[in-house]
Amino acid sequence: MPTTTPVEPLAVFDRSDDLATAGHEQVVFCRDDRSGLRAIIAIHSTLLGPALGGTRFKAYPHESAALVDVLRLSQGMTFKAALAGMPLGGGKAVIIGDPDTLKTPELLAAYGGFVDRLAGHYVTAADIGTTDADLDIVGTRTRHVTGRTRAGGGSGDSGRSTATGVFEAMRAAAELVWGDDGLRGRRVGVEGVGKVGRHLVDLLLAAGARVAVADASPAALARLRADQGAAVAVLPSVIDADVDVYAPCALGATLDAGSVGRLRARVVCGAANNQLASAEVDELLAARGIVWVPDYAANSGGLIQVGGELLGWSAAEVEHRIHDVGLTVRGILTTAAATLLPTGRVADEQARARLNR
Structure with missing residues (x-):
């Protein structure tokens, strides 16, 4: 007799996982039958300012998985903004479905209408499955959007800014582990070479690192080969490869008890959100x-760009703050080494300290 995998009941407040005490302020379910839109917007905190976070467009196996994802992502945005010293709160949205088949101007405009009903408590941006061009369409129905195309009055795609922040974070970690040479001569395994990972590869090669990549998308690998040729090795997987640094830049939750046991890297630093399958993995890595x-410390460059656009910062101020990601990470890692605490716990404590102030 066939069996089915049990699905956790859909819940926000009455949960049994690590999100039970996360303290989300508002969760909105959005539905528009005419366009086929099914979306969830989660506002985790507006304590420091309006909740800013991207919109992820993804085919989820069931609605419960989409809810868990948006709750975790929005909480991470709160901590990311706090560590980056920005007067912004944390939010996130997910649109449920395959963007290759479901995304239309009508759907994006309908989504913009739902964002607008939140009256600025949530400001949206791009994420996996959405682009700055999509935000131009969303922006036809709401002004609470940032990261539109330059032609549309925005700061453009934030992938390069995110990659720059990750690179600065990785360089800070490498210098603490291996000394002043940092990433030079080190082998870095980049998992995912999309709109962030491909820029990270460029920065790593320029710094003298040796780079191996893995990606499930043949198109993404073809674009990378066209840009870099034989300078980059392509592997089926990099998480368990013979690398010094593992850089997860695709989807999250790749680090669990099993994968941590197979890691050969000394440093893990990447652009993916929610890299740990559970909070306990932080201690496994430290052990x-x-x-x-911590992902929300490393990947804040994109938030700094679109948040800076929202706040009216100059391009020079945005660039300066993105490069300061390395200083923030150095402080976290130095404190963790001195206190013998896992790095994730230290980053959480620093973010909560700012929220409490």
Whole structure:
């Protein structure tokens, strides 16, 4: 008799996982039958300012998985903004479905209408499955959007800014582990070479690192080969490869008890959100002597760009703050080494300290 995998009941407040005490302020379910839109917007905190976070467009196996994802992502945005010293709160949205088949101007405009009903408590931006061009369409129905195309009055795609922040974070970790040479001569395994990972590869090669990549998308690999040729090795997987640094830049939750046991890297630093399958993995990494740069500390460059656009910062101010990601990470790792605490716990404590102030 066939069996089915049990699905956790859909819930926001009455949960049994680590999100039960996360303290989300508002969760909105959005439905528009005419366009086929099914979306969830989660506002985790507006304590420091309006909740800013991207919109992820993804085919989820069921609605419960979409809810878990948006709750975790929005909480991460709160901590990301706090560590980056920005007067912004944390939010996130997910549109449920395959963007290759479901995304239309009508759907994006309908989504913009739902964002507008939140009256600025949530400001949206791009994420996996959405682009700055999509935000131009969303922006036809709401002004609470940032990261539109330059032609549309925005700061453009934030992938390069995110990659720059990750690179600065990775360089800070490498210098603490291996000394002043940092990433030079080190082998870095980049998992995912989309709109962030491909820019990270360019920065790593320029710094003298040796780069191996893995990606499930043949198109993404073809674009990388066209840009870099034989300078980059392509592997089926990099998480368990013979690399010094593992850089997850695709989807999250790649680090669990099993994968941590197979890691050969000394440093983990990447652009993916929610890299740990559960909070306990932070301690597993520390126990193995693996330096994990907490994802919301490393990948804040994109937030700094679109948040800076929202706040009216100059391009020079945005660039300066993105390069300061390395200083923030150095402080987290130094404190963790001095206190013998896992890096994730230290980053959480620093973010909560700012929220409490």
